[in-house]
Amino acid sequence: MQSKRWKPWALLSPALSAVFLLLVVPVCFIVVYSFWLRSPTGADIAAFQFGNYAKFFADYFYPSILLRTIRVSLESVALCLVLGYIPAYFFYRSETRFKSVLILLIMLPFWISFIIRTMSWINILGDTGLINHYLIKFGILSEPLGMLYNEGSVLMGLIQYLLPFMILNIYVSLEGIDKSLLEAARSMGCTEWQAFKEVTLPLSLPGLSAGSLLVFVLTAGTYLPPMILGGPKNEMIANLIFKRVIGTLDWPFGSAISVVLLGLLLIIVWTYNRYLGINQIFKSLQGE
Amino acid sequence: MENKSTSPAVQLKGVYKRFGKVVAVQKMDLDFEEGSLVTLLGPSGCGKTTILRMIAGLEAPTEGEIYIKGKRVNDIPIHKRNLGMIFQNYALFPHKTIFDNVAFGLKYRNVAKGEMQAKVTKALEMVRLPGVEGRMPSQLSGGQQQRIAMARAIVIEPDVLLMDEPLSALDENLREEMRREIDNLQQMLGVTTLFVTHDQREALSMSDKIVVMKDGLKQQEGSPEEVYNYPRNHFVSDFLGHSNFFGGVIAGLEDEGVSVKLQDGNEFRVEHPGDWANNAAVELVIRAQKFELTYLDEAPPEPDMNTFDGTIKDRSYMGGEVSYFVELESGTMVHVIGIAKLTPFKKGEKIRLHVAPRHCGLLQKDKAGGDARPAK
Secondary structure (H helix, E strand, C coil): CHHHHHHHHHHHHHHHHHHHHHHHHHHHHHHHHCCCEECCCCCEECCCCCHHHHHHHHCCHHHHHHHHHHHHHHHHHHHHHHHHHHHHHHHHHCCCCCHHHHHHHHHHHHHCCHHHHHHHHHHHHCCCCHHHHHHHHCCCCCCCCCCCCCHHHHHHHHHHHHHHHHHHHHHHHHHCCCHHHHHHHHHCCCCHHHHHHHHHHHHCHHHHHHHHHHHHHHHHHCCHHHHHHCCHHHCCHHHHHHHHHHHCCCHHHHHHHHHHHHHHHHHHHHHHHHHHCHHHHHHHHCCC | CCCCCCCCCEEEEEEEEEECCEEEEEEEEEEECCCCEEEEECCCCCCHHHHHHHHHCCCCCCEEEEEECCEECCCCCHHHCCEEEECCCCCCCCCCCHHHHHHHHHHCCCCCHHHHHHHHHHHHHHCCCCCCCCCCHHHCCHHHHHHHHHHHHHCCCCCEEEEECCCCCCCHHHHHHHHHHHHHHHHHHCCEEEEEECCHHHHHHHCCEEEEEECCEEEEEECHHHHHHCCCCHHHHHHCCCEEEEEEEEEEEECCEEEEEECCCCEEEECCCCCCCCCCEEEEEEEHHHCEEECCCCCCCCCCCEEEEEEEEEEEECCCEEEEEEEECCCCEEEEEEECCCCCCCCCCEEEEEECHHHEEEEECCCCCCCCCCCC
């Protein structure tokens, strides 16, 4: 039996080495970097000290950006939930033959560069953009409405990027619901809406929570929408990292901020798994 | 109960259902007596499930009327019809406890807490699964889940119980047990029940009335004995049990029946009360179980039988019975099912085949649709 023990590991080794090389090693680099010192001349000096972390938590400035990141992430989750459930439910109930085409259309934006898609909102929301142009042309407004460079426009950019993830997650879990459950509920006296509340909504929770987690994590780590569509007040933690690493070449401090973000996300994912009990939801579905 | 005789529990009048160009159900007239168990029997795609779904309110009939307890329900939505439905895959709510599953219908009937508790307990006792209130459906076996589904359907005291192939997801032994249980429960409660199945054994064993369907059309309607023993046409006699069909013509009229000459030249005496004209084209129907086989040197089991010699071409032993394929001297193949004796006939053995004239049935030839004469 001894000989068999290494077999699963041998079979797993390609996948494990990919994960190790592409994920674990870079993260380790970042963690190591976060303890280094940056000399006044700009050179990085290998060291083991917590100065970078101390700097982050020294005053309210950096933590406030972290808090804002969390708030914006939650907002984007909430918006994606509401805006994503509707099309996902429509796909689920639709009996059109073109269902797969419709779902493919959801993926279509991914074929266009994220930067281009984000930039295009400037042409829509900007002072001389589409909306303001027509609002002024039809005399509804005399001055352009300032719709850009605020949290609203950042959220707009985030939603158009993240919505497909949410829709697909919800759709997959809806599609897994046995339609005879709805018929059973209806036959026992539920209206369409009551059956939705009793059956569809609770049984789509796994998709809702998976989609929410994905959207949250992606929002917390994104820097393009706040950079392109946000103002100085809308900076998120990833923008901070970007500026430190690319702008001032301060790798040690940038790495420390990254590790803080990573730690925060790990805590959130762990809590989520523990208290939202995804496993429990899946377990209850196994009977089907 | 007082107006029991006035209107049937469920009634369909001239119901059609079309899905685009496909006609799923046509000119369907049905009456279900109060408290009876009616089975819709037919191959898949015959429209039996569509009828159930129309009675449930999950589909609207394209034409015709549906009445439940004398009330026209065409425009009444499903949730106001007071039905109990049982599905092939049980359709228990996986995220709710057994109690919440069974109490579901009561909740939407505004039943008070205490009463709800009592009713659920009683329903679970009726399906012989007391004490499982706190469990989740996934913790129960398939048979148990189907019982919970039963409890959930009967707890609301429905006007009609609709069962869509409720046993087909269960394995053979369990199916038999559940079938008896459904039968007992239905009789105990006296609830009018529609049972949809493609399994003739289920249909024959538990129904008060069987409706045999094919291509959306009712083929025959009657008690299990009637439908089995007097199939009205080729389809029904083929679908229920194993029948042999032989084409032939009426070759002579006798006192107690007719003599039929088959295409292979063999002549059968058929005891049949119908009016038949000489030379009329007919189809001779003989059930595989009605034949008797003997060795060539044995005396026939009873006098005056149709007797032919043949050879066993194939045989499958099934424990309780044996299925033989016998080639007659004329070359015709006959399917025979006999009770297995200790030493069944062997392949290649020469045997003699007997069938009594009263066990031979006749159908008018070339009338697939319906109006064949009863075959005995």
